[in-house]
Amino acid sequence: MAEVHIIGQIYGATGFPDHSLFCKWGIHAGGAWKVLAGDREGQSQVDNPVNQEAAFFGHPIDIHFATKGLQGWPKLHFQIWHQDSFGRNELYGYGFCHVPTSPGMHNIECQTWKPSGTYREQITQSFLGGGPQLKNPDLIYSSALRCKLVTTAMGTIHLKIGVILRNFDKFGIEC
Amino acid sequence: MASSSVFLVMVSGQIESAEFPEFDDIYLRYNLSYGQDWLVTSGLEEGISQIAKKSQDDRQQMIWNFPIDVTFKSTNPHGWPQLIVHCYGADVFGQEVNRGYGVCHIPITPGKHKLRLPMFVPESSSLLQKFTSWFLSRRPEYVDPRVIAQGEGREVTRVRTQGFVTVMFNVVMKDMKKLGYDVLPSDVSHVNMPENVGVNTETVM
Numbered sequence: 079m080a081e082v083h084i085i086g087q088i089y090g091a092t093g094f095p096d097h098s099l100f101c102k103w104g105i106h107a108g109g110a111w112k113v114l115a116g117d118r119e120g121q122s123q124v125d126n127p128v129n130q131e132a133a134f135f136g137h138p139i140d141i142h143f144a145t146k147g148l149q150g151w152p153k154l155h156f157q158i159w160h161q162d163s164f165g166r167n168e169l170y171g172y173g174f175c176h177v178p179t180s181p182g183m184h185n186i187e188c189q190t191w192k193p194s195g196t197y198r199e200q201i202t203q204s205f206l207g208g209g210p211q212l213k214n215p216d217l218i219y220s221s222a223l224r225c226k227l228v229t230t231a232m233g234t235i236h237l238k239i240g241v242i243l244r245n246f247d248k249f250g251i252e253c
Numbered sequence: 254m255a256s257s258s259v260f261l262v263m264v265s266g267q268i269e270s271a272e273f274p275e276f277d278d279i280y281l282r283y284n285l286s287y288g289q290d291w292l293v294t295s296g297l298e299e300g301i302s303q304i305a306k307k308s309q310d311d312r313q314q315m316i317w318n319f320p321i322d323v324t325f326k327s328t329n330p331h332g333w334p335q336l337i338v339h340c341y342g343a344d345v346f347g348q349e350v351n352r353g354y355g356v357c358h359i360p361i362t363p364g365k366h367k368l369r370l371p372m373f374v375p376e377s378s379s380l381l382q383k384f385t386s387w388f389l390s391r392r393p394e395y396v397d398p399r400v401i402a403q404g405e406g407r408e409v410t411r412v413r414t415q416g417f418v419t420v421m422f423n424v425v426m427k428d429m430k431k432l433g434y435d436v437l438p439s440d441v442s443h444v445n446m447p448e449n450v451g452v453n454t455e456t457v458m
Contacts (some may be wrong), residue, residue: 083330083434087362100408113329121408126376127415128275134371134414136356138404139287142331161411180438182362230317240329240361243435253438 079245081114082143084152084177085185085228086239088122090134093233094170099133101235102157103140105177108150114231117143124161139239148251152177155218156235158190168207171232174219177240179253186237191229215250260429261326264359266422268302268319268338273372273416275353279315279342280304281418283324285357286402288332296323321422330434334359335402339419340372344408348390356401357417362436366422373412 084105084193093100122137139211143152154175169188178184193210194200203209217223246253273279280389285293305315315325323333336359340352353372375393377383386392403408429436 083331085330085358087356103257117404120404123373123407123410123412124410125373128413131425135372136277136371137407138335138356138358138400138402140331171327172427181435183360183366184375238358240333240353240358240436242361244433246435248433 079144079146080251081244082145082152082177084116084139084141084143084239085242086139086141088135088156089236089238090108090125090132090136091235092132092157092231094133094160094249096160096162097130097133098124098126098163100159100161101137102159103137103139103154103217104127105139105152105154106112106216107143107152108147108174110147111143111145111150111152112209114144114245125163139187141146142162149157151179153219154188154239155215155220155235156188156190157215158232158235163208166207169209169211172212172215172218173235175237179233181241181253183238183240186239188235190232190235192232194228194230216245255408257325257428257430258328258430260328260434261324261427262334262359263324263423263427264296264334264451265320265322265425266420267361268317268323269371269419269421270316270318271305271313271340271416271418271423272314273340273342273417274313274350275308276342277315277409278304279340279352281317281319281338281340282337282398283321285334286337286399287335288327288329290329291325291327291332291334294320294324294326298312299325302333308341321405330361333361334401338370338372338420339398340416341420342413344387344390346390350390350392351394353416353418354395354398354401357420360424361362363424363426365423366419368422370418371414372416373383376411376413378411439448 122135125133173188173190175188302319342352355370
């Protein structure tokens, strides 16, 4: 069986309206993939940086997959939430990226988006915060039913991910 | 000779310098955190550096040049070692307080790597607690710094990033390829096809 190790961290986030952020992450893979060790999802600490241009999470990811097929290559998906000084949480963006298919160290920038509501909802949002959220978080990484969404762009999540592959060349896979 | 199932990772490097715009006179302690399948075969797992003062020029850097020389052996890349850096400095009352934690994985590819670690401190939950901790010089700290190398339990902490530490690593590996692990794209590009792939092993009349 071929094995994939994903070892790295969610480094931080930039480009958001405010940088007092935390990140919820998860990893989704197809049916042929099995997690041998490591957490499949998690939530980072809340960072309230002195320099308000970037939030740093430094959240470690260490997952060990075994797989019998290439379909359903793992995808990392994220939700960036903002926590204000009163402790209220508000959604700032969704994003996903595929785990790189070639071994080695990778610096990945994952772009994020936020569902935007009607004009009235947008005005309420600018005064009170909040805003529409996805009922089913699977939509972050799947393409079904995306045609019904209207979204606006938000900031970028920075990842430093290392990928180690095992036995891929024995099966004739070139990556 | 028995075939080995163990690979070695040798890390030699240094914790070079730091940028803390608001503080001076910082020293650090480093720790290595790794999974159950890993073992340190040589080198020190922990260390404490000298106290560094900020340079008076435009760079405003604190330089330690603190060496790290460790060799690990393992059977499984899961639990890859992480370097945890914990900085301390004197506050206005002369007491040693926590100035930041930072964590990074030891790079998984052999070669030279330069990394910049953001340093964060846990924040007190209320304004009153912030004032008392400043006044008494007892800032929030983690009981065991290794907590930041794990993902669990982080969601309830609030932190403040207030500086960066630059670390340089040189990584050498032994026997990763022998055990079937590929850490570089070039390792996988030359595919070894076994001879009987695609050949029907049953005799065909």
